[in-house]
C-alpha cells in the first residue's frame with residue numbers, strides 16, 4: 001500500500017479511568033500523574049485521567065495532569081448530569097487541549113433494570129446535557145452505554161439527537177464485551193452513513209474483553225471508519241478488562257499495510273509503560289499475555305530455537321527490541337538446545353569450545369529439569385565452572401533472616417566479592433525480611449543501587465514449591481532485572497538482586513570505574 005494512503009488512528013487511553021475500575025487496581029493521585037507522564041512519552045493522543053466528581057483526590061489528579069501535560073488532549077469524564085459536568089469542566093480547565101466525555105445508557109436492559117427510565121427520558125437527558133456541556137467546551141464526546149445491546153434503531157435515534165446538540169465525537173462502547181466483530185463494525189457503518197449529521201463527527205470504539213474479542217472488535221470498528229480507539233495499558237479494566245493498548249498498537253504496527261492505518265505510539269516505550277502500570281496497580285501480567293507477557297518471546301521447543309537463531313522471522317513476527325523488551329526477559333528452559341545456549345553465552349562475549357559446551361549443556365539440562373527455567377546468571381555460573389573462571393563480580397553465598405511478626409527483621413548475608421577475592425558477612429535490619437536482606441546486600445556493592453520492583457511467582461505447588469523472584473534495580477539511571485529461583489523465597493530474592501547488580505556491573509562498567517577511582 002502507498003504510504004501516503006495510510007491513515008492515522010488516535011489512541012485514547014483510559015487506563016486511569018476505566019482501567020482503574022479493575023478490582024483492586026486503584027491508584028493514588030501521585031501514581032496517576034506518574035503514569036500519565038509515561039503515557040505522554042508513549043505517544044497516546046488523548047488521556048482520560050479519572051472521574052473528577054468521584055473524590056477530591058481524583059479531582060486533583062485530573063487537574064494536575066491537565067496542567068502538566070500540555071502536549072496531549074485531556075478528557076474530562078462525566079455522567080450526563082450537571083454536577084458531574086461542572087466538576088469535569090473545572091478539573092480540566094487548564095489543559096491546553098481538552099474534551100468532555102458524557103455518557104448515558106441506551107440499551108433496554110440498562111434502561112429497565114438500572115436507570116428505570118423510558119427511551120424518551122434518556123434521549124431528553126442526553127440532549128440537555130450535551131447542550132449544557134457545549135456551552136463550556138467545544139469538543140464533546142458522547143457514549144451511549146451498552147451500545148452493542150441497544151439495537152440499531154434506538155442507537156441511531158440517540159446518536160442523531162446528540163449530534164444535533166453539538167456532540168463532535170461518538171464513542172460506541174461494547175460495555176459488556178458482547179459484540180462480534182462483524183456486528184460491531186456494522187454499527188459504525190450504519191451510524192456514519194444513515195444518521196443525520198453522522199458524516200460530520202468522529203467515531204470511536206470502546207471495547208471490553210469478556211469474550212476475548214476487544215482487539216478484534218476495535219479493529220473491525222477501525223475498518224468501518226472509527227478514527228479513535230479507547231484502550232488501557234495491559235488491558236486492565238472492569239471484569240476481563242478493556243481493549244489492550246499494546247496488543248492493538250502492535251496489531252496495527254505489524255499489519256499496517258493490510259489495515260491501512262497507523263498510530264502515533266512510540267512502541268519502544270511499551271514495555272516500560274506496561275511494567276509501570278502493573279507495578280502501581282499491583283496487577284500482575286499473565287505469562288502468556290500477548291506482547292508484554294514474559295512468555296511472549298520465549299521459544300521453548302528446540303526446533304523453534306534453532307529456526308530463530310538462523311533467522312528471527314521463522315518464529316517471530318515482532319522483534320522484542322521494537323517494544324523495548326530487554327533481552328534477559330527471554331529465559332532459557334529445559335527444551336533449549338546447545339545452539340541456543342552457545343548463542344546466549346556468546347551474547348556475554350564468551351566463546352565455548354565443544355567440550356566446554358557439552359559440560360555446560362549437561363549441567364544446564366539438570367538444572368532446567370529441576371527448576372523449569374535457567375536464569376542468565378545461573379547459566380553464567382555454569383559457564384564459569386566449565387571454564388574454571390568466576391565471571392560475575394559478586395556472588396551471594398549464604399543468607400540468614402530472623403523474622404518475628406511484631407519486631408523489625410534482622411538479616412545477614414555472606415557475599416563474595418570476586419575481584420577482591422574476599423568473602424564478607426554483612427548485616428542489616430528492615431521492616432520486612434526483604435528490606436532487611438537488601439539493606440545488608442547493598443553494603444557489599446561499590447556503587448549506588450535503587451531497588452525499584454519485586455515480582456514473586458510460585459513455580460510449583462505443594463509444600464516444597466520453589467519460588468521465582470524477579471528484581472528490578474536502577475543504577476546510574478539505567479534499569480536492570482535479575483531473576484532468582486529457590487525453595488527459600490527470601491534467598492530467591494537475594495539471588496535475583498545479586499543477579500541484577502552483576503548485570504549492572506557488567507553492562508555499565510560501574511564497578512571498575514568506582515574501584516579505580518577509590519584505589
Ligand code: KIV
Nearest residue numbers: 103143145146173175
Ligand atoms: O464501558 C463503558 O460503557 C464505558 C463508558 C462509560 C464509556 O466505560
Ligand code: ZN
Nearest residue numbers: 018173175206
Ligand atoms: Zn468501559
